[in-house]
Amino acid sequence: MIDRTQVLHVARLARLQLTDDEVERMSTELSSILDHIETISELDLSDVAPTAHVVASEGALRADAPRASLDHDVALAQAPDPADDGFRVPSPQA
């Protein structure tokens, strides 16, 4: 069972604001989904290696050579608040 406090803790980790109604709803829904997921614990997994990726990608490193990247203006063109050649955000201290 995921209670209100846990939902709020996880939401804080995920940088996600939730209304009171959403906290209620997520508490119920996440509990039922996690209950379902927990049937995994029926399996004996002690000698099993984890799989992170099905494809072994060896030698995926590129040569360490300079190359062109996105033009500065292009990279800033979609920003909600570009300023002084950068991305402006509210102060962390306010």
Add this chain to the structure above:
Amino acid sequence: MTNLTNLTDLTAKAAVDAIAAGDLDAAELFTAYREAAAAEDLNAYTWVADQTPDLSAAAALPLRGVPLAVKDLFCTQGVPSQAGSKILEGYRPPYDATVVAQLAAAGTSLLGKTNQDEFAMGSSNENSAYGPVKNPWDHTRVPGGSSGGSAAAVAAGLAPWALGTDTGGSIRQPAALCGIVGLKPTYGSVSRYGMIAFASSLDQAGPFARDVTDAALLYSHMHGRDPRDATSVGRPDADAIALPTGERLDGLRLGVPDDLTGEGVEPGVWTAFEAALETAKGLGATVERVALPHAGYGLNAYYVIAPAEASSNLARFDGVRYGARAEADDLITMYTKTRHDYMGTEVKRRILIGTYALSSGFYDAYYASAQKVRTLIARDFTTAFAGVDLIVTPTSPGVAFPLGAKTEDPLSMYLNDIFTIPISLAGIPALSLPCGLSEGLPVGLQLAGPAFSENRILEAAYALEQAFAFDNTPSAIGGAPS
């Protein structure tokens, strides 16, 4: 310049051939589709080209300027790429996804961007911030998801073919529910660069088409190693994709996994599936039972792994560099409010599940265990393929369901993907082929094979397609189209 009555009735391959022969003008074909797409009433498109481009150069390329619909999850330079989310409303990427660029270089022309579940999270296309998509077979029902717009567009004749993405079934399930062909290729064979990421170890791009030949043709121009996607491997040398031609299945061994096909399948879907197996036997195939003892845990593992990866991937939507921003006085509130105001419920749900599963104290119980289950499932498939050539199941346990029927119960929605998810976890290729009707709605047959066995799958699907002779024209039963 042609005496064809309806240009949009041509398959993509037929259109390519007609343009090559000088019997069809690529611009005329594009205009026919553009007008159809602009007038559509399924909500399949979120953007349609407003004019017909100069196609004289494209018409000399292998795919001859034939129009292509692209799921909105793919970045298209200068063209809205919103991934079904309000947080990306109006976002126009500064570059093309590799697969979009590859297909343009092969001669396709961008017809439109298609609607989808937000960030590809959903099985009904009802999680789109731009509204649900209607199934062309019945406007009161869902087209499936998450690539619902691409599937509906192809099924309704609003695009000759389309790009989709599949993480746990998002190409195969909507292809099944809309009565068309959808291929999820081997993980790593197609570049993910420029595909807005959901679950990076599972996401894979693939084609939607009206027939198997068109799916093979589009995929043949999609695969390849991309230096910008470290997980892309392309295909093994000299293993190009051939257009299928065989009409027999002599000697082909098909496996039916009892562990997966036990319960929860609608009777009409099961009847169509069994009839499809009889057809396969008639073409010379043998059908036997195979064991996939851990496949039943696929859904459980998937709903840890996919949300965990999503919670990390979606951290980039923070109101700083692109997309929407909610105003706030301090930085943290700006982040949290932006994500609250501009993300939908299913996305929030999965971010929370994923964050929980990765959080301190729970990582081993959830994420590490799910990755071990993934190992067991992949091993099951390897063992099964020692005895059979392909594994077959229904693509989806049911036909297209009514809009709104499952939106209040996330778990029942997730169960739509019970046959497609284990295959995604194993990274192997699978195709959905329409094999019949149940209650007047299409049923899909899923054919899965070992990694890089796309040619084998396409050959078998082609032979079955000839035998099924499925009429893919939507019959529009309830909620008839105008």
